Amino acid sequence: MTTTSPTPLDSARLTRAQRATLPLNADVVQALAEQHGVCIRPLAMRRIDTTTGRVDIVPVPCGSTRDDQCPPCADKARRLRMAQCCQGWHVEQEPVTQRTKPTEEHQALMAARADLLAAYTECKALGDEDTAEQITESVAELDTELRAAGVRGRLAPLDPPPRPVKRSTRRRQDAPNLPRRPIQRRTIGQVFAGRYRPSTFLTLTLDSYGRVDTDGAAVDPDHYDYRRAARDAIHFPALVDRFWQNTRRCVGWDVQYFGTVEPQKRGAPHFHAALRGTIPRAELRAITAATYHQIWWPNHDQLVYTGDRLPVWDTRAKTFTDPDTGTPLPTWDQACANSTKPAHVVRFGEQVHVKGILGGTEEAGRHIGYLTKYLTKTIGQAAGLGEHATDAQREHVHRLHAELQITPCSPRCAVWLLYGIQPKGARHSMTPGRCKGKAHKPEHLGIAGRRVLVSRKWSNKTLDDHRAERSAFVRQLLEQAGIQPDHGPQDGPYRWERTAPTDPDVPARPVLLLHAVAERQRWKAEYTAAQLATSGSPPTTNYSTAANQAA
Ligand SMILES: [Zn+2]
Ligand SMILES: [Zn+2]
Secondary structure: OOOOOOOOHHHOOOOHHHHHHHOHHHHHHHHHHHHHHHOOOEEEEEEEEOOOOOEEEEOOOOOOOOOOOOOOHHHHHHHHHHHHHHHHHHOOOOOOOOOOOOOOHHHHHHHHHHHHHHHHHHHHHOOOOHHHHHHHHHHHHHHHHHHHHHOOOOOOOOOOOOOOOOHHHHOOOOOOOOOOOEOEEEEEEEOOOEEOOOEEEEEEEEEEOEOOOOOOOEEEEEEEEEEEHHHHHHHHHHHHHHHHHHOOOOOOOOEEEEEEEEOOOOOOOEEEEEEOOOHHHHHHEEEHHOEEEEEOOOOOOOOOOOOOOOEEEEEOEEEEEEEOOOEEEOOHHHHHHHHHOEEEEEEEEEEEEEEEEOOHHHHHHHHHHHOOOOOOOOHHOOOOOOOOOOOOHHHHHHHHHHHOOOOOOOOOOHHHHHEEEEOOOOOOOOOOOOOHHHHHOHOOOOOOOOOEEEEOOOOOHHHHOOOHHHHHHHHHHHOOEEEEOOOOOOOOEEEEEOOOOOOOOOOOOOHHHHHHHHHHHHHHHHHHHHHHHHOOOOOOOHHHHHHHHHH
């Protein structure tokens, strides 16, 4: 039997067009790396073993969360989020750890600190600066001791900052038509029929701004309310925050959630959340309807400066002025003090989608997948604005973006100058109307904040904790099987150094990638061996995912 080998190519005899169709070495290696789940654009770091002096160039994953930048890293990040979501959703025991009780040492240190604080205030009042300075040093020493003893939280400063001016009652944002119950310390859901502890999948959307077609583009762009759409998008995270506050107050327990902010096809953000436990549907609807967020910013309905006529910085007065008259523009605080009504109010739309979901079911897994589905995409991509977008879609996004360019994103936004108001912290390097905030960028559609919002007591772990947990799982399995990884805890400690691409010891990217692929294969082989040794059965896909995560 003859072996089938590919026909060798004689590149000298190929035309330029034919040669152009051949894959590049770098592309082949990249495809291989992707197939093995290895980062395709790693950072070459120099790892120095400080015990043995051995120096290696090690590929460190880029850690991108975006699929168009690095598919393996993005996939890994998404899987970690899935694990985080899964761990908190149907928890049956309170995940909150009890704080340790303060010891006598803690209390003694704190008492000494309080005495010093009192002495400091007295010295300050008497004008005894020298003693005050000595006390400052002693307090700093005490603080170090307190931290070393494991005390967390803010310690009272020696010079308390001036009390903030209290907001008047007209700025209250509570929802008066909702019941209000004292909040219990409970975060887990109720059990039904003695054994079912369902949780909830919730979707909140914004109001309609005008009719849209099936691709999400405005049917009549001239009558679509782009201004409200832009402002609602920018203030959406604040509205979501307000929603959880109201929910906790209304239902009377410490509701926990894992949620993602995603764009709808029309470009407006909506919020999907896995919520631990259940809340009656009618109650969730009532809370959504009653929730609103007022933006107490200066009015910004009318542009004052456009085109080339823009405010000018007065270097002597250190303030922005009118280009014609030279009069200083009102500062942020002045403009705020003058405003009598909120510049904008955000509310949710009428659509509230609520679904009860039992833990460990196929449905739970599907919804976790749904929640995290678009995390590897940019907002624009997730809204379906790729290369296949229709003309109407492009026009729609163009209009929304034009509005976002003249919508201030924060009190420090340089867009305020177009409305004749100096932003907070105005300085000469600001260009009127130009703000680097993500909200103004076309691919963000005004959605500038975090994509994943997780409440603090969801799993009581940070993302880093979840990451460490996964690698610990794999390491433990290897240890159980008696497999010693190539470089384990017995090596090191390591010192890490950045490299420059021109360093003679840094290999080209394809070489670095191949190194990483080989490493990954070795890892997987070890892992499979460990799996077989401990359980006697071949690993399931689930476990190999864990290995991918940890490696
Ligand atoms: Zn990567
Ligand atoms: Zn801005």
